[in-house]
Amino acid sequence: MRLVRVLVLVVGFLCAGLPLAWMALSSVKERADTIAQHPKVLPFATTTPAPESLVFAPTTGSWSELAVVHAGAQASFWEHLGNSVLIGVLSTLCSVVLGTACAYGFSRFRVPGEKDWLFFVLSTRFMPPLAVVVPVLLMYRQLDLAGTHLGLVLLYTVFNLSLSVWLMKGFLDEIPRAFEEAAMVDGYTRAQAFVRVVLPEARTGMAVTAVFCLISAWNEYGFAMTLNSSGAVTVPAYFAGLAGNIEGMPWPQVAAGAIVFVAPIVVFTVLVRKHLLRGMTFGTIKQ
């Protein structure tokens, strides 16, 4: 049994980790080495190695070429990353602020139809982007929002509200009401009690919620490619756009860009690892 357990874990670990390690390795190769017939595994060559050799000469060329505008794209990787950061951060801020306020309302007051509203909020998460994007696109064209940062910020804010409301409701429900009641006895108004007593207590919850909102905005592709195909293009849509490139895929640059793009997500995953379960299940499982 012990042997089986170790074997399962080793194979699982390799399957999860190897593609990422291979990506890191690809980012320091010449393009020819990324599509070589024989795998290039060891970055130690000093002279030009034989074609069937496992050794290759490492280069940082792909990293400096992240600033290059490739055929089929309008801007460099860094500029697209800037779009992703701007859209991700702004929409996350809006989602967390609106979601926290809404969750506080549902957590502390009796709202008519509360349960129906909460389940309506949750069900909006299940809409397939491709099935709702056409009316949004036609609406955005009227309002000149297609291909703008603002358009995607607005859309991602709304898209993440379900996550933010449900997660924050879970966190706020855990803060004893006695805290605010005591503050209000001391002469605070409800709003002051919320800002000075509840919000500091909810800091962890808000940070965790923000991380999950940011990740889902960061990774989103369906809306990004259909609404913002020409302006304010985010990284996933930019990479996908390179696939039709006549010069062939610039694999080392894609690998280098992908590493830059996923690195913050890996860091965040480590930071919120204790809350992963909660975040991934909209707070329906708490542990």
Added chain:
Amino acid sequence: MRTEGGGALRWALVGPTLLLLVAFNVFPLAYNVFLSFTNAELVGEGARSVGGANYARVFDDPLFAAALRRTALFVVVAVGVELVIGFGLALALKRDFRGKAFVLTTLLVPMMLSPAVMGLYWSLILNGNYGLLNQVLAGLGLGEPQWLTDRDLKFWSIVLVDVWMWTPFMMLIALAGLSSIPPSIYEAAAIDRAGAWTTFRRITLPLCAPLLGLAVLLRATDALKQFDLVMAITGPNDGGTQTLSALLYQIVFRDGKVGLGSAYAILVLVVVMALATVFTRYVDRLRGAEAVR
């Protein structure tokens, strides 16, 4: 538990969010229904009403039937495989060992990454001529399947990448299920001399089932939307891999047929909403059970 009415304040708190959600969900839905009865196109004006013609075309379209069947197959196989492997990994992770936190975090990383970007990168790994996977397989003498071009294999390549991304999710929830089982139950089973298999079938599995059910429903509603990986690995118009979302993209954005696409979208939404209702009911029941406990 005393809850005060709150008057205008409660609506000021919940109002903006609910308004935004209604504006961005109910309005497009209504507009979608309207468009589905017209021959609107992506470029150009002057859409005319065509009655129920779009719906009639959808039901006659072999592409829609094929995409529906393919998506259903995708949901069943991908979610099923993820459940089995994820549960297996969770069982292997149950006991503590040195470096567990590191192994666990590494195992969880794939589900946090962008499917569009990782899908694109997987198409390099899966490439039949110079991909890492085939180089490894050839080294082991296992042949070189054409993962991305073989008509019958393409679909399974997408399933493979989905399994790589989402098995961690099943593992995470299975771990939560396992750790919620009190050790005293296992001790009692050991006293009764229950075998390993009986213990697993009679204790572990039934006590994990509610959480696993939630995981399966959550994954299924997600897999139903599968679009990113299809786009990254084969493109939207591939006869072997076209899912419902890919077909929708093809009709609306490549063929420009908004009216027809809207009719498709409405039918897809009916399926999704049915599944979402099952999910919310399930969550409701699970929470009810928690409150009793």
